[in-house]
Amino acid sequence: MAVPPTPTPTRTDRPVLEAQGIRKVFPGVLALDGVDLRLFPGEVHALMGENGAGKSTLIKVLTGVHPPDAGTVSVDGGFQRFAEPLEAQHAGISTVYQEVNLCPNLSVAENILIGREPRRLGLVHWSALHERAARLITELELDLDVRMPLGTYSLAVQQLVAIVRAVDVKAKVLILDEPTSSLDRDEVAQLFTLVRRLRDRGVAILFVTHFLDQVFDLCDRVTVLRNGRLEGEYRIDELTPVTLVHRMVGSELGILDELAETSHTGTTDGPGSGDAPFLSARGLARAGGVQPYDLDIHRGEVIGLAGLLGSGRTEAARLLFGADHADGGELRIHGKRAVLRSPRAAIAHKIAFCSENRKAEGLIGELTVRENIVLALQAARGWTKPVSRTRQDEIAARWTEVLDIRPADPEAEVRNLSGGNQQKVLLARWLLTDPELLILDEPTRGIDIGAKTEIQKLVTSLAAEGTAVLFISAELEEVLRLSHRVGVLRDHRLVATLPNDTTLTPDRILGAIATGATS
Amino acid sequence: MTPPDDTGAGGRPVRAPGTRRLMEHRLFWPAAVLAALLVGNVVFTHDFLAVRVQNGHLYGSLIDILQFGAPLILVSLGMTLVIATRGIDLSVGSTVAIAGALACEHIATAKDPGSLSTVLSAIALAVGVAAAIGLLNGFLVARLGVQPIIATLVLMVAGRGVAQLITDGQIISVSSSAYKMIGGGYWLTLPFAVLLAAALVAVTSLVTRRTALGLLIESVGGNPVASRLVGIRAVGLLVMVYVVSAVCAAVAGLMISSNVSSADGNNAGLWIELDAILAVVIGGTALTGGRFSLGGTVLGALIIQTLSTTIYTLGVPPETTLVFKALVVIVVCLVQSPAFRARLSRRRRTAAPDPASAAGDLTARRQEVHP
Numbered sequence: 001m002a003v004p005p006t007p008t009p010t011r012t013d014r015p016v017l018e019a020q021g022i023r024k025v026f027p028g029v030l031a032l033d034g035v036d037l038r039l040f041p042g043e044v045h046a047l048m049g050e051n052g053a054g055k056s057t058l059i060k061v062l063t064g065v066h067p068p069d070a071g072t073v074s075v076d077g078g079f080q081r082f083a084e085p086l087e088a089q090h091a092g093i094s095t096v097y098q099e100v101n102l103c104p105n106l107s108v109a110e111n112i113l114i115g116r117e118p119r120r121l122g123l124v125h126w127s128a129l130h131e132r133a134a135r136l137i138t139e140l141e142l143d144l145d146v147r148m149p150l151g152t153y154s155l156a157v158q159q160l161v162a163i164v165r166a167v168d169v170k171a172k173v174l175i176l177d178e179p180t181s182s183l184d185r186d187e188v189a190q191l192f193t194l195v196r197r198l199r200d201r202g203v204a205i206l207f208v209t210h211f212l213d214q215v216f217d218l219c220d221r222v223t224v225l226r227n228g229r230l231e232g233e234y235r236i237d238e239l240t241p242v243t244l245v246h247r248m249v250g251s252e253l254g255i256l257d258e259l260a261e262t263s264h265t266g267t268t269d270g271p272g273s274g275d276a277p278f279l280s281a282r283g284l285a286r287a288g289g290v291q292p293y294d295l296d297i298h299r300g301e302v303i304g305l306a307g308l309l310g311s312g313r314t315e316a317a318r319l320l321f322g323a324d325h326a327d328g329g330e331l332r333i334h335g336k337r338a339v340l341r342s343p344r345a346a347i348a349h350k351i352a353f354c355s356e357n358r359k360a361e362g363l364i365g366e367l368t369v370r371e372n373i374v375l376a377l378q379a380a381r382g383w384t385k386p387v388s389r390t391r392q393d394e395i396a397a398r399w400t401e402v403l404d405i406r407p408a409d410p411e412a413e414v415r416n417l418s419g420g421n422q423q424k425v426l427l428a429r430w431l432l433t434d435p436e437l438l439i440l441d442e443p444t445r446g447i448d449i450g451a452k453t454e455i456q457k458l459v460t461s462l463a464a465e466g467t468a469v470l471f472i473s474a475e476l477e478e479v480l481r482l483s484h485r486v487g488v489l490r491d492h493r494l495v496a497t498l499p500n501d502t503t504l505t506p507d508r509i510l511g512a513i514a515t516g517a518t519s
Numbered sequence: 520m521t522p523p524d525d526t527g528a529g530g531r532p533v534r535a536p537g538t539r540r541l542m543e544h545r546l547f548w549p550a551a552v553l554a555a556l557l558v559g560n561v562v563f564t565h566d567f568l569a570v571r572v573q574n575g576h577l578y579g580s581l582i583d584i585l586q587f588g589a590p591l592i593l594v595s596l597g598m599t600l601v602i603a604t605r606g607i608d609l610s611v612g613s614t615v616a617i618a619g620a621l622a623c624e625h626i627a628t629a630k631d632p633g634s635l636s637t638v639l640s641a642i643a644l645a646v647g648v649a650a651a652i653g654l655l656n657g658f659l660v661a662r663l664g665v666q667p668i669i670a671t672l673v674l675m676v677a678g679r680g681v682a683q684l685i686t687d688g689q690i691i692s693v694s695s696s697a698y699k700m701i702g703g704g705y706w707l708t709l710p711f712a713v714l715l716a717a718a719l720v721a722v723t724s725l726v727t728r729r730t731a732l733g734l735l736i737e738s739v740g741g742n743p744v745a746s747r748l749v750g751i752r753a754v755g756l757l758v759m760v761y762v763v764s765a766v767c768a769a770v771a772g773l774m775i776s777s778n779v780s781s782a783d784g785n786n787a788g789l790w791i792e793l794d795a796i797l798a799v800v801i802g803g804t805a806l807t808g809g810r811f812s813l814g815g816t817v818l819g820a821l822i823i824q825t826l827s828t829t830i831y832t833l834g835v836p837p838e839t840t841l842v843f844k845a846l847v848v849i850v851v852c853l854v855q856s857p858a859f860r861a862r863l864s865r866r867r868r869t870a871a872p873d874p875a876s877a878a879g880d881l882t883a884r885r886q887e888v889h890p
Binding site: 027083321342343344347360363365367371378379380381383384385387429 | 730737745751
């Protein structure tokens with residue numbers, strides 16, 4: 001990878017966007033405290049920090065979603081006070097969020113130009129619309145049919161279209177908020193090519209991500225936030241991945257050692273391979289979800305499930321939890337035949353499931369942390385046997401401490417927590433029910449490295465105590481680090497179950513994913 | 520893995536000043552609106568707040584508001600639970616009419632209309648049929664998955680016809696002092712209806728908040744998908760709230776027909792479902808389900824009843840009362856909307872000469888978008 005020319009903070013250019021002393025308070029939480037940020041034309045600038053460090057809030061201040069309580073934002077040297085997102089857009093600040101905010105049922109061209117379609121006699125001038133969209137697409141060296149509905153393209157392409165749309169608003173500043181979290185490697189490369197092209201045209205790009213290697217791959221400078229404060233602004237060549245993580249978590253020791261430590265524990269031989277399995281699936285299947293598969297899970301065993309997005313990982317797991325009904329095959333728990341008609345039935349068998357979709361399928365956003373934690377326990381007891389308030393408070397206080405949930409306020413509404421902390425609330429909810437099988441679907445996606453390590457450690461120690469864990473993740477390194485065996489899915493089929501011995505590498509798993517063969 | 524640096528700003532609790540905490544309490548705005556309405560009445564009717572004792576009974580406009588508001592409070596009470604589950608119950612008005620019609624028909628045709636046993640069996644009949652109505656609604660919504668607004672629309676329309684069938688299209692008058700007690704009687708100096716409504720509100724509060732019922736209802740309404748995955752049996756809960764709603768409506772129907780000693784299948788409880796929905800929303804329970812507030816609902820129902828009383832005492836011409844009511848309701852809803860208040864105070868701030876004092880001003884904007 002060619003090293004891009006690095007604009008330095010000392011150069012004589014004026015920053016195109018400068019934020020100074022930004023302060024933002026939400027009820028009960030000081031989210032940002034005196035944060036500065038400078039963006040120069042023609043640079044890719046990373047915004048880094050743990051979950052809850054204030055990255056999202058800062059972006060929302062820059063884009064006019066939240067007005068700051070103190071501090072100034074200036075664009076091209078002129079002070080701005082955005083009352084709403086449209087004003088920020090008019091000032092040249094465009095944003096592309098993690099979730100694509102486009103209409104899949106409209107064509108690519110309509111999506112790019114919606115709200116500013118070329119008109120003739122007050123009606124949409126369709127040929128001009130398609131022409132203009134096609135010109136934009138070719139200018140950025142993409143290859144798309146602008147007349148096709150957006151939904152016919154992959155999520156990655158939709159992400160690119162969102163960027164094209166953002167850039168066409170004559171953006172001087174483009175903010176990319178975790179654009180890569182649901183993309184695979186090739187798609188990420190495609191996105192980076194587009195970002196570099198925009199940079200070379202003089203657009204200032206603010207790039208928010210959790211992936212360290214992407215920062216070193218793409219970015220020129222980094223601003224690090226920690227606990228709502230500015231930790232510092234660095235040129236990327238001043239940093240190494242290790243020093244960057246130190247800046248983010250603020251501890252010189254500990255975290256990386258622990259990471260290294262956990263990576264060894266996973267590679268030992270699987271426990272209980274001779275015992276009867278806790279759960280065993282034979283030919284379990286669901287039409288349109290997953291082809292018949294066999295799987296044994298023993299006590300104290302961590303089974304990783306690897307495969308691309310949409311390969312049937314989640315679908316396979318949902319059958320084991322009764323979230324979907326299997327329409328073929330047989331499931332045995334403790335050797336006895338079990339039919340899981342509902343999640344409730346699975347919970348009665350001491351199975352727990354943390355969905356990959358925390359917001360939609362996990363948490364009840366408007367309820368408090370305490371209420372979310374006791375919910376599974378309470379649901380199992382039924383409404384007539386309430387967990388007393390004293391006991392709820394004890395439980396919430398204990399789990400908030402054990403999992404280091406922040407803010408440490410059990411009465412906070414769970415929707416106000418950051419992603420990593422929400423994941424911990426979900427984990428606390430299920431650990432409280434003392435499960436024998438814990439199914440974790442992408443538990444570390446979109447959360448920061450600190451919380452990620454904690455969750456990985458938790459999985460290891462749970463397994464050591466005898467809990468069986470089914471661990472689904474798109475990150476092969478993580479799957480390898482934790483699992484005793486790895487199931488590989490491809491096109492809705494479990495194509496291989498590989499023991500995690502010393503010979504198993506990410507490349508071998510990738511090979512299995514790519515070819516469907518085991519070696 | 521706690522970072523040793525604990526002095527960071529993130530997650531550091533910030534205490535709001537006392538007045539602001541008060542203003543952020545979920546019952547603040549409903550209570551303020553009610554107080555404003557009452558004070559407004561005093562301006563026009565100086566003895567509006569006066570309560571006097573006559574024949575051992577309390578009399579006064581405030582007592583009237585409570586007594587005539589009691590049926591609406593009850594209907595809104597059941598409606599709150601239904602709305603908390605993301606549902607809505609349009610059939611309550613018809614249930615009010617059916618309950619009144621059944622009870623009056625039973626008493627009118629009984630041999631001994633004044634006896635307690637006749638009245639009790641009339642009550643049991645009305646409440647029993649209402650429970651069946653609730654079961655039907657619950658079955659349609661929870662088992663068949665019919666949209667609540669459609670499922671309950673069926674009985675909203677058909678139920679009124681049923682009520683007229685029961686009364687044979689006539690207004691049935693009854694003379695039974697025992698029955699009169701429910702909606703028109705006094706006990707311990709207060710109207711019996713007020714005590715009955717208060718008791719049912721208290722029981723519902725206790726049952727929802729002292730057991731886990733409230734939590735599970737809020738969970739199902741807040742996120743049905745997540746609630747299923749956490750093992751909550753939503754079907755039973757949904758059927759239960761529709762039954763409770765219908766039973767509350769039935770008791771309201773008994774009150775209304777008892778107060779006028781007659782049953783009018785055509786007009787009893789007409790449009791009360793809309794007032795109830797309004798009361799629930801004014802009380803701070805969102806139509807999108809989840810968190811509910813029974814206290815807020817009671818305040819909401821009292822606001823609507825006070826408004827109706829105000830219209831009469833002010834002598835607003837009858838042909839304009841509905842328009843007047845609509846205008847006040849719009850104002851009430853705007854005052855309660857954080858977005859609207861933020862816009863108002865922002866306008867005030869831009870007009871203010873000193874921008875420095877505005878920079879730290881937080882009261883303008885309650886949290887609408889999450890950090």
